[in-house]
Amino acid sequence: KVLSHLYPEEQVHIDGFEQISPLKRNQFDLVTSNIPFSDTAVFDLSYSRSNDPAKVQASRRVHNYFFLKGLDMVKEGGLLAYITSQGVADSPQNEIIRQAMLSNARLVSAVRLPNNLFTDYAGTEAGSDLIILQKDSQRGALNPIEEQFCNTARLPQGMLQNEYLSQRENVICTDALAGTNLYGQPAMVYTHSEGVEGIAKEVKERILSDFKAHYLSPETAQQSQTTQIKLQAVNSQKNEVKEIEVKKVERQEFIEIES
Structure with missing residues (x-):
């Protein structure tokens, strides 16, 4: 309702994400939210x-559902930006989720925020x-950063943390210490002494840097997709040729020649 008052000219739906029409797939330039996190299943x-x-x-x-569903909804070259719990990136059980995310999209930025x-x-x-x-559903192999993001690292004291986000340069904080998370499990606790303004300043600088390094402009994204499609077409043609060659060989009679 607040959103409706702020943007009266926009069409606002108050409903579950699972209720969105399949016709909306690949339609949105941006999907963004501070998404919910819990063990709740989605129907x-x-x-x-x-x-x-x-x-x-x-x-x-x-929380895992929001990531894959959001990528379904965003168009090619569009962006998904979520604030989410650390479990999405840290949990070993979620490696399959992270791999699925990056099979259809490029990692533009990932930063760990202070507690x-x-x-x-x-x-x-x-x-x-x-x-x-x-989103880039025609993307090629993962780059080294993306491979790290898919992996969970085991740190000292039994901590499990995303391999990429375990690196200090990927954390927005002024202090870090070993502690526990909300569930009593061993975890790094990051804090920032400069309040929301200081945090926002660092996040902005980091995002700008990451966009310069990893964001594909619509023109570049289109060129990348066109190249991938051409490569797939070439590979498809090669496979067709190989199949034809095999069939021809199968019809031939081979005579063994004694040496």
Whole structure:
């Protein structure tokens, strides 16, 4: 309702994400939210009964569902930007989710936010991440950063943390110490001493840097997709030629020649 008052000229729907029409797939320039996180399953038969194991798993956790469903909705070259719990990136069980994300998108930016970011406004010190993806369903192999993002690293004291986000330069903080998360599990606790303004300044600088390094302009994205399509066509033609050659060989009679 607040959004409707702020933007009266826009069409606002108040409904579950699973209720969005399949006709909206590949339609949005931007999908963004501070998404929910819990063990709540989502009733979306297109996911829970999918032949894709990642979609089936995503339907069992609302935060994982939001990532894959959001990528379904965003158009080629469009952006998905979520603030989410650290479990999406850290959990070993979510490696299949992260791999599915990056099979259809490029990692533009991923930063670990300080635990005290929402303390003044929401009264919580839950760890969270900002993850920005650019849809590219025709993409090639993962780059080294993306491979690290898909992996979970085991740190000292039994901590499990995303391999990429375990590196200090990918964390927005002024202090870091070993502690526990909201569930009592060993975890790094990051804090920032300069308040929301200081955090926002660092996040902005990091995002600008990452966009310069990893964001594909619409023109570049289109060229990349065209190149991939051409390569697929060439490979398809090669396979067809190989199949024809094999069939011809099968029809021939071979005579063994004694040496």
